[in-house]
Amino acid sequence: MKKIAILSSSRVSAGMNTIIYHLLKSCYNNHIESYGILDGFNGLMTNQIIKLEYQNYLSIMNQGGTILHTGDPRDFINQEYLEQVINHYYQNQFDCLFVIGGHGSYNIARKLINKGIHCIVIPCTLDNDYSVGYSSALDTLVNMLDKLYDTSSSHQKCTIIKIEGCSNNKLIKDVCSSMDALYVDNHSLSHPQKLLNKLQVCYDTSNNAMILLSSNFNQGEQLKNFIESKTQFEVRYNDITFLYRGGMPNAYDRILARNYAYKAIELYNHQQTNQYLKLKNNKVIAVNII
Incomplete structure (x- = not known):
């Protein structure tokens, strides 16, 4: 059976849980095993991984924050940390890593792709207006x-x-x-x-x-x-910087989160990994990371 891992990285934004929910729903419908990595890339480094069953997470669809918690991707400038992440990825026999986050998360995903790991990046950050959150x-x-x-x-x-x-x-x-x-x-x-x-x-x-x-x-x-x-x-x-990172996502972010999640699984099913998603003319498109 196909097997993917999901992590949320960088600072939290409204809509992270919504992305996770729709990824799980799409995995369930496509017979894909889904796993969650706790605390961002830190969790993959320390092998903190949990099985995610869609039926157990129905309530997170519009819940603020992220059930997987998040971590600072800047820690992974260190090559030793990167090697531990890569080892645990292969030990757990994942087919693809779904990264939810911002620019720092994208940069780490790019480094992992250069090491042979398959990644799909979903933007969820306050830094760009096409991002969820x-x-x-x-x-x-x-x-x-x-x-x-x-x-x-x-x-x-x-x-x-x-x-x-x-x-x-x-x-x-x-x-x-x-x-x-x-x-x-x-x-x-x-x-x-x-x-x-x-x-x-x-x-x-x-x-x-x-x-x-x-x-x-x-x-x-x-x-x-x-x-x-x-x-x-x-x-x-x-x-007030932390006050508007949390809370339930609005209608626009809920729809965008769903569209990004479904596009990510569609890419994975067609073996089109190593992409990041973005909006162009109000349509979700995929762009090669390398």
Whole structure:
């Protein structure tokens, strides 16, 4: 019987469990044995593997998080770790490894493919708008920003909010524009006076200001202190990066997760592995990793 392994890697995003559910359902319908690897690539390194029976996981379809847990793929830059992963893959006689994650997970999958392991990568990350989880995170983010804006405007404060997602992501910047919020990354602080001038404009117009910090900006408290030292504004700093990674996926991500999962099993059945999936003109397509 055919035998596949599934793991979720990188940081968690809404929709990971939905992908797992539809992979299991498709495996069940195609008479494929499915196994779950716990804690991302770490679980394959330490051989933490469980049998996944579709009938036992019906409740996870729209559940947030990932039942397989997740791990940081950056650990696997180490060649020794990679060799352990490869050994356990072959010891368990898997035919293909289904990797759910982001760019770091893709890079590890590519290394494994170069060693002869068959992989299919399903994008689930906040860094790209064609990935499962992005739409849900954006919905949650907008909802939280609306609430924070209500508080900030009522108390006439300057509110600094750290968010996650790729630092050059256009959609997140569009959200800032639609809310009259300022988007700040490391580059922005090379011209601090410009930032202060923009803040003053916000206060002159609406008696409050919101600043969204990109994920690569790690000096939120220092920025708060800097603004308070240069202005009369009362500033509050909030890190909400983990709040919108969880939660149930929205309708768009549920459909996208299903379509990605079914396409992945279809590729596997046709022996078309070593691919990653993406959207093009609203259709799921496969692209060769190597």
